[in-house]
Amino acid sequence: MGFKCGLVGLPNVGKSTIFNAVTRAGAEMANYPFCTIEPNVGVVEVPDPRLQVLADFVHPQRIVPAVMQFVDIAGLVAGASKGEGLGNQFLSHIRETDAILHVVRCFEDPDVVHVSGSVDPLRDVEIIETELILKDMETLDGARTKAEKMARGGDKAAKIRLSAFEKIGALLDAGKLAKNAELTEEEEVEMRGVGLLTAKPVFYCANVLESEAATGNAHVEKLRAYAAEHGGDVVVICGKIEAELAEMEPEDRDAFLKDLGLDEPGLNKIVRTGFRLLGKMTYFTAGEKEVKAWTIDVGDKAPRAAGAIHTDFERGFIRAETVSYDDFVKCGGWNKARDAGLLRTEGKDYVVQDGDIMNFLFNV
Numbered sequence: 001m002g003f004k005c006g007l008v009g010l011p012n013v014g015k016s017t018i019f020n021a022v023t024r025a026g027a028e029m030a031n032y033p034f035c036t037i038e039p040n041v042g043v044v045e046v047p048d049p050r051l052q053v054l055a056d057f058v059h060p061q062r063i064v065p066a067v068m069q070f071v072d073i074a075g076l077v078a079g080a081s082k083g084e085g086l087g088n089q090f091l092s093h094i095r096e097t098d099a100i101l102h103v104v105r106c107f108e109d110p111d112v113v114h115v116s117g118s119v120d121p122l123r124d125v126e127i128i129e130t131e132l133i134l135k136d137m138e139t140l141d142g143a144r145t146k147a148e149k150m151a152r153g154g155d156k157a158a159k160i161r162l163s164a165f166e167k168i169g170a171l172l173d174a175g176k177l178a179k180n181a182e183l184t185e186e187e188e189v190e191m192r193g194v195g196l197l198t199a200k201p202v203f204y205c206a207n208v209l210e211s212e213a214a215t216g217n218a219h220v221e222k223l224r225a226y227a228a229e230h231g232g233d234v235v236v237i238c239g240k241i242e243a244e245l246a247e248m249e250p251e252d253r254d255a256f257l258k259d260l261g262l263d264e265p266g267l268n269k270i271v272r273t274g275f276r277l278l279g280k281m282t283y284f285t286a287g288e289k290e291v292k293a294w295t296i297d298v299g300d301k302a303p304r305a306a307g308a309i310h311t312d313f314e315r316g317f318i319r320a321e322t323v324s325y326d327d328f329v330k331c332g333g334w335n336k337a338r339d340a341g342l343l344r345t346e347g348k349d350y351v352v353q354d355g356d357i358m359n360f361l362f363n364v
Contacts, residue, residue, distance in 0.1 A: 002046050002068030002271070002295045003278050006097035007205075010124050011115045013105040014207040014239040016040075019072035021242030022267040040072040046282070047268050048293055050325060050355065054284060055291045057333045064292040066282060068271065071097055094132070095195045099202070099278055101270065102128060106206040106219035106236075121206070121223045129177065132197040137172050140165055143194055161190045168196070177202075177230075201277045203233040205270070213238040214261035233273050237266035281354040284325070285309070286334070302350040306360040316364035320346045325355030334359075 007015045023042025046066040055063050073093050094100060104121045105114065116123065144165050150158035164187035168178045177198035183191065191199065204227050206220045216236050224234045245253055245265050257264065275281065279298045283305055284291065294308045302322075307314030322344045323337045331337040334357075352358070 002066050003098040003274060003280060004069040004071065004096065005099050005101050005270075005274055006071045006073055006094045007101050007103055008073050008094060008128060009103035010105070010127065012113055013103050013124070015072055015103045017239035017243055018103060018205065018207065018237060018266070019070055021239065021246045022265075022270065023070050024246050042070045042072075043067050044070060044267065046271050046293065046295070047265075048282060050284070051291055051293055053329060054286050054325075054357070057328070058286045058288065058291055060286070060288060060291045062290045064290050066293040066295045068274070068295075070101075094197050094200075097200065099274055100197075100200050101205055101235075101274070102202055103205045103207055104223055106217060106223060107209045107212070109209070119219060121219050122226055125204070125223070125226065129198070130175070133172050133175060133177070136178055136196045136198050137169075139194065139196060140169055140172065144169075157190055160186050161194075163187060164191050168199075172198070203227075203235065203273050203277055205266075206234055206236045207239050208236060210238050210240055210260070213241055233277065235266065235269045235273050237269070242266045281352075283352055283354070283356045283358055285359065286328075286357050287359075296352065298354075300352055301348065302346055302352060302358070302360075303348055305352045305358065306362065309360070312364045313360050313362050316362040317348060318361045318363055320350065320361070321359040322346045322350070323357050324353065325357060328357050 007019055009015050019040060019042065023040075023044050044067065046068055048065060051063050051065055071093060102125065104124055105119055106121050108119055116127075144162065147158040147161045147165065151162055164181070164183055167183060167187075168181045168191075171178060171181055178196045179199045179201070181199075204223055206216070206223050208217060208220060212220075213236065220234065220236055226232075227234045241260065241262075242265065245256065248256060253265065280295055281298050282293050282295055284293055286292075294305070296305050296308050302320045303314045303317040306317050306320065323331075323334070323342055327337055327340075327342040328334075331340050331342060334343065337343045
């Protein structure tokens, strides 16, 4: 699994169009608020051209890409944290995701109504973030009451949580996000189970017109400036283009993108940005049975990478036969890489690199 990404935004910003395009899951689309009533979940393949290159050398029975989940969450409105619009039930769906992709309308179109009556990406971002902050304040109040009771009983972990709550509460009261809190390592561990929405990594999807997909516009520039100031990234996508791409045969997509001055589909941008935001990367296994991509955290050592396949691989890890992607391709496979002295034997302390092709030896 790559990661689970929740799509949020105001009604009528193009969330369901983009979700439908990148997942091909057929979510309902319509030009009216609250079209999405239940959260749609789609599992998509992580695009990685290296898989086919490896398969051309290995000739496996199958190719297995990494996958990630998208969750399209109903449009939020001002007052959602208090039950306005479709209310709290949809805020809870965000809590289950690893990262938030905030879809922001950055296009002018009189035929598509805006819930606030005009296009203003920074105002829209503020509305959503305010609702997430208010919901986190409510969550924090409940967690604090429980932690105070446990701390009076001498619970050390509860005292650590209270210290974290104090730091985070001050930020939320100031209208800032929980992810900006400067926590100790112990406090970070204790906060993992609290599920604060504004503690999650956020990146922004600027939805633009077809004519602006390659160049952006003034709305996009404002959003980029805001994101840069707050340590975020912006992916520029035209929902209509992505919808058309979803209906095309693979051989027709490249020509279509080239005509529009684009290098790649929006999904590629989202996945790449999300991987960078969450500190994810990919390694491969390659054999006659399958060539497969595995998603791990940047900095993971060989035993942890082995555990992505099966916990027994990590528990009984002995060593890993490893070759870099570039060396594998340059040599033309495992055997030639070994003959060239480029196949390495790595132990428990080896930090896996993006693109490594690995074969694990273990004993349990």
